[in-house]
Amino acid sequence: MSVRAALGVIGRYVFAGFVLVFFALPLLWLLTAPFDSAPSVQVSVPDFTLENFRTLWDNPYAMRSLGNSVIIAAGTMAITLVLAALASYALSRVRIPGRDTLLYLLLLLSSIVTGTAAMVPTFLLMTELGLIDRQLGVVLVLTGGLLPTAIFILKDFMDSTPRSYEESARVFGASSLQILRHVVVPIARPGLATIAVWAVVQVWGNFLVPFILLRSPEQQPAAVVMFTFYTEGGQPNLGLISTFSLLFSIPVVAMYLFVNRRYGFRFHGGIKR
Amino acid sequence: MLVIAVFLLFPAIWTLYLGLTNWRLTGLAAREPDFVGLENYTDALSDPDFRNSLLLTLVFVFFSAIVGQSILGFALAWIARKLRPALRSVVETVVLLAWIIPASVVAFLWLALLDRREGTLNALLGTDGTAWLLEYPMQSIIVFNIWNGTAFSMLLFSSALASVPPSQFETARMAGAGTFATLRDVVLPNIRGHILTNTLLITLWTFNVFAPYLITAGGPQGRTEILGVYIYRVALRDGALGQGAALSLIMIIINLVVAAVYLRLLGRDRPSRRGRKSTRERRA
């Protein structure tokens, strides 16, 4: 038994080591290139410099765009989270024939809307609504695209919360919203955390929607500003791009670590017994 | 619901309508698009490039998403629970990084790794001059996509595992069940719904994946022109947006078929082993 346990531990660490190498190997470039005075598409010991960071700091749009990304991502994440929690709870508790099919169809439609072919209808719609060049417009379009998936994922978590908890809460006279807030949300917390991280990541990397809907460069998020570091002929300025990518990744990783610690994927068994 | 209706249904329906026209972003067809009925669909289905692309996509989705991302993602979620917290954070962060870095940058990372002349992989393996992206193009983008997308499955399964009542693990442990038995009897019934969700989602997403284009440009000789890349070529580079819209619908129909297969394999039709009510059954 102890041999088996030991083998298990060794296996775990070997696996973890393998995964680390596999995932970290391509990332090496991101650690060397930003500090290199003349980076190429090659991992090498950098000819150390912080010049790239200074250039970005002086760039009129680079740092501001990270702030814009935070605004757009946080806005989209918040709206998505609230609406998806309400909708998935309702869908989980109300019996409608063909409910799952409907949800899946919505999910498929969302893949059309996030595709390139839909950008024209989206653009004209936003023009009619007067939401061009406003971050709110970007948030709403992105939310529309993310919601079906968010509901789809969350519903599984809602389904697995035992109804007996709600029923006892109801006995004590709690309203539906109170039940949602005090009973269901805590139980579905890992799911909500997943959605939060997922939504931020989707928004963070989205280029097309903000690029098309926003006009002034002061409002553009980092995913769009990333493309300014190419020449007129389309050649990348690897130094600035790698440096900006590094800065670009930090907020998301920080957010993940925060969500992980605070709301955690380490949920142990529902209501404390 | 209004948000969904305005920002999802409306553009989606409009896009489907565009799929019935020869509409383009520029040129004469932008001014006066003609209603062409199902011509876009028949054109696509009779285009050998499209059929080739569809076949490549099925291979790509099966290996990179269904096999690669799901299994690796689950294994990570499973193993990470028992790792020391510090190590766990490192592993999860690295996996996450692969997911959050924008595609344009990811392309440079992988070129640095797989480059023929100065690539890290050739340096490590001593296989100087091996053009991985040209000799093993499909394998390369499959591995790339596993690297790129596993984080989502890992997150979802971590959350799913977290919502399995610990008491059940405890019971299994007391009964002396091994890892395999625990997975089969405790974990699987509890997370069946999540597995289905995860598989449906990553399949759909992988059908749309475009990032490999930045690494292989669909080549060599179209050997990595998966559907996402094909649609990009038709809709954006050739500017045939009507055709692009039609292709989106074809892709959705394929996904519907695939989803039906998944439901059969994982869903409500199969009673769970131990007769406990699984989430899927309750829905039916």
Next chain:
Amino acid sequence: MRLNTRLGGTAAGLLAAALVLAACGSDDDDGGSGGGDPSLNADATEVTLTITDNSIVGGKNTEGAEWITNWVIPEFTAMQAEKGVDVTVEFEENGVDDEDYKTKIALDLQSGGGGDIIGIDGIWTGEFAEAGYIAPLTDVAGDAVEDWEGWEQIPEAVQQAMTFDDQAYGIPVGTDGRVIYVNKDLFAQAGLPDDWQPTSWDEIIQAAEALKQIDGVTPLQINAGVPMGEATTMQGFLPLLAGAGEEIWADDTWTGASDGVTEVLDFYGQVYGDSAYGDALLQQEAQGRDTSFAMFAAGELGMLIESDYFWRSVVNPDGGINPMPNRDEVVGWAKIPAREPGAGLDGQDFVSMSGGTGRVINPNTEFPQQAWELMMFMNSAEAYEAQLAGVPRITPRDDVNATALAGDPMLSFIAEEVLPITAYRPALALYPEVSVALQEATGAVAAGTSAQDAASEYQSALEGIVGDDGSISD
């Protein structure tokens, strides 16, 4: 149940709205195509104009963006203030891939919006004009356009870049020319002359043969294949086709699998075939063009066909992407020869291809006269001189080129020797697709297909593209 019905109802309502909106959309299109009334708001004293361009301070094309921000806008505003007109000029900067930029301005123009003055690539003129997004300058701004002094300074050929159906849709802003760049160090090692100038394709191959003797050196890279995109067509196929005496679009006809096309493909076969003067694998790699630049800068590549962009933005020791500190000593250039002397387009001995960018006035502008004034101002000799104070580049104006480029031998060479012999691509909506078909043909040859087979594949691809709308010669 409640949810379900509500959703259904809303969807139906939206569908109705969609149809109404779609109808409105098409009305707008019809209105936009002809240009508005040129005298609209001509006497306004409060004017707002927006310049849209694919350049951004601190990023892509930063010199152009800084020039607009720091020179054009303040100077123009001051000039107008003297006349008692209160002008606000806004600058909408972009810094993205050309295709993305094109998508964005096409969406803008389609919806009836967009900046008043928009920078575009000359090659889009045809598509945009056909779509009704832009209109001839005289329709937008009236007859005043014809009286502009600048037209005389811009050579006819350069004006062609912004012309469609014999009407000027915009003013060219820049042009370029293609040459063969050589690494003089490598040429010296191979025993080739310092002032090498081939007069036929054979002489290029002979030089490649000599360079091949040096260890670790790729003799030449002629762009081929789809991954390099338009670079394949402009820096590879089309200059060679001009050298074979043909154009891809001539006399309202697309060129099919002609003798010239086959000769060009055959030359690709010589370069990438058994002798392997060029690296065929590089042409299949997604970032092959970047790699070829890096190789040239590292002294591993002997010859490369490129435009002056390569000199200004790639190997420029001051701010280039692959800076060569000794660029001025090491980098040489030669005109692209015809297949053999006299075999080129119009019987020329040497050939080139050029692209061009320009600016158009949005037909939807509220202030057509003021927009035209700003256009003239931005294209005045004075304006170009202010712009060139930063980094010299070739302008469309002869008077400016004659003085401002004197300090840069490469750019003067292009202006004086190359522009007179150059040719332009057809600014037609179908061109991008034809270009891809050419890229596929060259890629196939580089990968080992015979020139004959690749030419006939190109012919059938072309038939698929052109369809019933045009004719093909062979």
